[in-house]
Amino acid sequence: MFVEDGRRCLADDLAVLGWAFGSADAPVARGVNLLTIRDGRIAELRTILA
Known part of the structure; x- marks a missing residue:
């Protein structure tokens, strides 16, 4: 199951x-998603x- 980890x-x-x-x-795994937003998408x- 994926859960938020941090702010x-x-x-x-x-x-x-x-x-x-x-x-x-x-x-068993941790990570960070980095999203670039353009025009609301x-x-x-x-x-x-990590």
Whole structure:
């Protein structure tokens, strides 16, 4: 299961969302999604795995 992991951050045309995958108490993977927004739509999506 994917769950939010940390705070959402928004700035002008950039959105950042941390996430975790697995059980809430012991996730097996973590990551961050970086989104570039243009004209109210997602123009780019980058994912960093940790």
